Amino acid sequence: MFNLILQSLYSGLLSGGYFALIALGLALVFGTMKVINLAHGEMVLLAAYMAYVMESKLGLNPLMAIPLALVVACLVSVTVYFLVSRIGKNRELNSLILTFGIGIILTNAMLIVWSADIHSTAVAAFQEPVALGPLFSMKSELAFFGVSMALVGVLWWWLSRSWYGRALRAVSSNRDAAKLMGINPYRTEIVSFVVAGVLASVAGVALYCTNVIQPALGGSLTTKAFIITVLAGVGSIPGVLIGAVLIGVVEALTVTLFSSALQEFTSMALFLLVLFVLPNGLFGGARRRG
């Protein structure tokens, strides 16, 4: 039993890697534009389907799909930006409904093109077991955990050190002041959407290589990403990372200890609990929401 728990902790940790990528994309966009992109999960799923197309139609390794997924996800992301920025009044709520609509469009487009079937990778090399002491994982899980961590590291460096990263943080903390300092807020917002697209595309390929995909998955990916953002508290990369791992671990533990059907239930319950008890998130500052 102890081994089982340890194993689910380990599996949860590994899946937390790409959860973090999805959540960071969502949080980044929310930070700069105060817009929650409800189509974010669908974007990730679209990238995953690019990997599926690459493998099943062209017979190539799904990893080769990353450039294609990058292009597609970034295009979708930037399109979302342009549509959202066209909203005149009451942007906070209307953007929610708009991106909800975009999510419906994407889900159904995927349904039309690829049907409701479940797909997963057939590349044997990805599924080879790797032992780490008593703990096991698939090769792809471990590899993508590494990739995700590296990407999170790069993102952290980019946000804290690079000019654009600082511009982004400036726009997110005070748009008008940033404008006075010579930052073009529009360009910065586009950049945040592009970066969200990049993160989503890697997360999508990771999703395809380690898991199964189907068109209906998008909504729950968005919810999961949002849960992680709330757990983390807005504006904290380590927080998002810990939140993602926490969700991964909680879900894995639920599957081990109770049943796989309750998997979604526990993370939702945890989410509502945190939202009610600690509305600023586990690692958020004292800033009041809303």
Add this chain to the structure above:
Amino acid sequence: MKLRILLPILVVLYGLVPFLFGGNNYIMSILVASLTIAGIALAWALLGNLGGMVSFGHAAFFGVGAYISALLTMKLGVPIFWAMLAGGVGSAIASIAILPALRLSGPYFALAILAYAHIFRVLATEFSGITGGAGGLLGIPVLPTVLGYSFSSKVGGYLVIITIIVIFAFIYDRIRNSYYGFALKAMHESEDATRVVGVHSTMLKAMMLFLSAFMTGVIGAFNSHYINFLEPDYAFNSGWTMLPVVAAIFGGYRTLTGPLVGAVVIYTVDQLFFKNYIPSGHQIILGALLGVMILFSPDGLMPLITKKLRWRRQVKASPSPSQETETI
């Protein structure tokens, strides 16, 4: 609404529609289904317009009402109309769980309720001892016979749902024009300022949430007795959230008639046309419609139409319409 307008509408709803289409089961079933959506859309719009909250979780209230009413009639033999009422009350009670989220503003509430809706589907699947689990409930009692008239037919179902909607619309209208309606309207402008003049804003929002949940629950209960079958994936289907949202936004969620007309139009067109051309994934058009409405006419179609009508009337009445339209 004035009697002069109300009376003809009621005559059409209760007289003309059953008279014209009553013989055609296909049209009636589409009509009943579209009115089911219309009822949820009305409840959604009440929360959105008066409460100022966007909800992505109305499927939860729909499903809870449906299950409570179905179980009460099947296991305890409660009379159906009372059970439907109980379903509504049950949904309102279930909405207590989301009350703490009222402290959260805008997007946070919308997403909290999204997560909340997921929980109920899982619960309905897991507590299979009571709910029948994923296998669902079969043979839910049909709508009863009252005064010798059996409501179990398509026309009977139509009469029940239209009555429910008329009552709900009446309640909505009364609240909108009451003291509470004005207080809620003021809260849109500035919640803090409204609180300062002595309005208990959280309490009012909670009331709107209860009412919206109650209405959705009753509609869900009606639906379970109308189709006589329930399963978690059906009762808590995200379609029960999505269609009403599209309908309300399309018709105009700040109006009373908008969500109702929107739902009937959207559902009928979706079933008759979109579904034929794109069998799976026809909701893509609804998604596109939602996006287009938000971008080009966030107040919906009904205000657009009525504005045009009023404007025309004014052109005829007064020589200088430009000044008049300002005051509307």
